[in-house]
Amino acid sequence: xxxxxxxxxxxxxxxxxxxxxxxxxxxxxxxxxxxxxxxxxxxxxxxxxxxxxxxxxxxxxxxxxxxxxxxxxxxxxxxxxxxxxxxxxxxxxxxxxxxxxxxxxxxxxxxxxxxxxxxxxxxxxxxxxxxxxxxxxxxxxxxxxxxxxxxxxxxxxxxxxxxxxxxxxxxxxxxxxxxxxxxxxxxxxxxxxxxxxxxxxxxxxxxxxxxxxxxxxxxxxxxxxxxxxxxxxxxxxxxxxxxxxxxxxxxxxxxxxxxxxxxxxxxxxxxxxxxxxxxxxxxxxxxxxxxxxxxxxxxxxxxxxxxxxxxxxxxxxxxxxxxxxxxxxxxxxxxxxxxxxxxxxxxxxxxxxxxxxxxxxxxxxxxxxxxxxxxxxxxxxxxxxxxxxxxxxxxxxxxxxxxxxxxxxxxxxxxxxxxxxxxxxxxxxxxxxxxxxxxxxxxxxxxxxxxxxxxxxxxxxxxxxxxxxxxxxxxxxxxxxx
Ligand SMILES: O=C(O)CCC(=O)C(=O)O
Numbered sequence: 373x374x375x376x377x378x379x380x381x382x383x384x385x386x387x388x389x390x391x392x393x394x395x396x397x398x399x400x401x402x403x404x405x406x407x408x409x410x411x412x413x414x415x416x417x418x419x420x421x422x423x424x425x426x427x428x429x430x431x432x433x434x435x436x437x438x439x440x441x442x443x444x445x446x447x448x449x450x451x452x453x454x455x456x457x458x459x460x461x462x463x464x465x466x467x468x469x470x471x472x473x474x475x476x477x478x479x480x481x482x483x484x485x486x487x488x489x490x491x492x493x494x495x496x497x498x499x500x501x502x503x504x505x506x507x508x509x510x511x512x513x514x515x516x517x518x519x520x521x522x523x524x525x526x527x528x529x530x531x532x533x534x535x536x537x538x539x540x541x542x543x544x545x546x547x548x549x550x551x552x553x554x555x556x557x558x559x560x561x562x563x564x565x566x567x568x569x570x571x572x573x574x575x576x577x578x579x580x581x582x583x584x585x586x587x588x589x590x591x592x593x594x595x596x597x598x599x600x601x602x603x604x605x606x607x608x609x610x611x612x613x614x615x616x617x618x619x620x621x622x623x624x625x626x627x628x629x630x631x632x633x634x635x636x637x638x639x640x641x642x643x644x645x646x647x648x649x650x651x652x653x654x655x656x657x658x659x660x661x662x663x664x665x666x667x668x669x670x671x672x673x674x675x676x677x678x679x680x681x682x683x684x685x686x687x688x689x690x691x692x693x694x695x696x697x698x699x700x701x702x703x704x705x706x707x708x709x710x711x712x713x714x715x716x717x718x719x720x721x722x723x724x725x726x727x728x729x730x731x732x733x734x735x736x737x738x739x740x741x742x743x744x745x746x747x748x749x750x751x752x753x754x755x756x757x758x759x760x761x762x763x764x765x766x767x768x769x770x771x772x773x774x775x776x777x778x779x780x781x782x783x784x785x786x787x788x789x790x791x792x793x794x795x796x797x798x799x800x801x802x803x804x805x806x807x808x809x810x811x812x813x814x815x816x817x818x819x820x821x822x823x824x825x826x827x828x829x830x831x832x833x834x835x836x837x838x839x840x841x842x843x844x845x846x847x848x849x850x851x852x853x854x
Contacts, residue, residue, distance in 0.1 A: 414442075536662075539714050586688055617743065662711065748812050760782070
């Protein structure tokens with residue numbers, strides 16, 4: 373746990389419950405100003421206030437010191453601001469606070485002391501010491517100048533091992549188009565997708581570098597090339613990743629590229645990438661911290677659903693870090709990395725990963741891809757579990773079909789993707805398809821291989837795994853903020 377002294381005082385004078393015990397003060401007395409709400413616990417008070425609007429919160433905030441602390445919670449005001457914005461309304465953010473952004477006035481002075489873990493928790497997470505950004509050695513690192521495509525394929529892609537390719541996106545990172553001020557000047561008025569909301573870029577940059585959210589909003593936009601074609605034109609996929617078979621689908625492919633912009637503490641919670649794809653992620657500005665677990669090792673504190681449809685990450689990245697980072701670090705399969713401007717991180721299919729941005733201005737682009745090495749995983753997934761496909765726009769005829777439940781609708785979409793992919797491969801890459809079909813036809817268990825190839829035993833040759841690169845992908849996950 374971080375030392376208490378590293379955390380600045382809470383802006384409304386809230387203290388953790390433990391301080392009341394240490395100073396022999398009464399939590400109940402500090403809550404008297406809640407009136408009848410004092411009869412329920414703090415989490416319930418916050419839950420109830422979540423049903424109110426901005427006007428009600430303002431009225432409560434002047435009723436008593438204790439109510440002021442609750443009614444000033446940034447989480448409540450963030451919800452008010454986002455509700456107001458609606459689907460396409462512009463979001464404005466100022467003063468480093470959602471409350472100030474809505475109410476328009478700077479924060480009034482401290483109320484009186486209130487002892488509340490529920491309110492102090494988020495403050496503690498915002499000010500917790502960030503994970504250290506250097507001295508991490510467990511992920512492979514290679515300089516792009518020293519790593520040939522063949523060596524990458526052999527040592528990392530086929531082996532299913534993450535790697536940081538230093539300078540793999542040096543050309544793209546050298547362009548000034550990614551600079552904060554250039555983005556603000558040239559694209560500040562353009563609108564991007566941020567956690568399901570439309571955000572003007574200038575406003576978002578202001579928010580990203582100065583907010584008090586424990587889970588900051590993250591610009592994660594798959595349609596950025598429409599909003600800013602100049603950004604899509606400002607980079608090329610690094611040479612290691614230019615054979616992407618989903619590219620044969622001529623635009624009707626699952627979601628595949630994203631612009632990612634965020635401030636300190638923002639990031640991507642634990643997940644696996646969808647559709648059996650691998651990914652590359654080029655950091656262009658700022659630094660990122662990467663945490664990985666291999667496909668068959670579920671990170672501590674994460675509970676995927678048995679059907680593979682949902683990933684249950686019940687806590688924010690900051691909470692996970694606080695509760696589980698030490699446990700993860702002690703695990704022999706845990707891999708850590710950091711990336712800076714110009715570095716490219718390769719995320720092999722099926723690997724769990726979690727990413728935390730370390731600077732107030734962090735920019736990256738990422739692509740998910742299916743190379744010939746990953747084709748058997750993706751085709752196998754589409755055949756075995758077509759309902760796990762994600763990131764495709766659904767035909768409205770499927771959507772409107774009342775006879776199909778959600779899983780069946782997803783399966784229809786997955787099966788159609790399979791058929792389109794196979795048809796495209798037959799036309800344009802029959803070599804890749806034939807190799808993959810042969811691979812998929814091979815037995816995957818040692819027993820199966822012994823039956824199929826009895827000569828292995830006679831010759832005294834130890835059977836190898838039939839497919840070294842299946843990445844253990846038992847399912848794809850989709851996640852809501854894209
Ligand atoms: O936040 C990031 O940069 C990581 C993105 C990521 O993990 C993904 O796109 O799968």
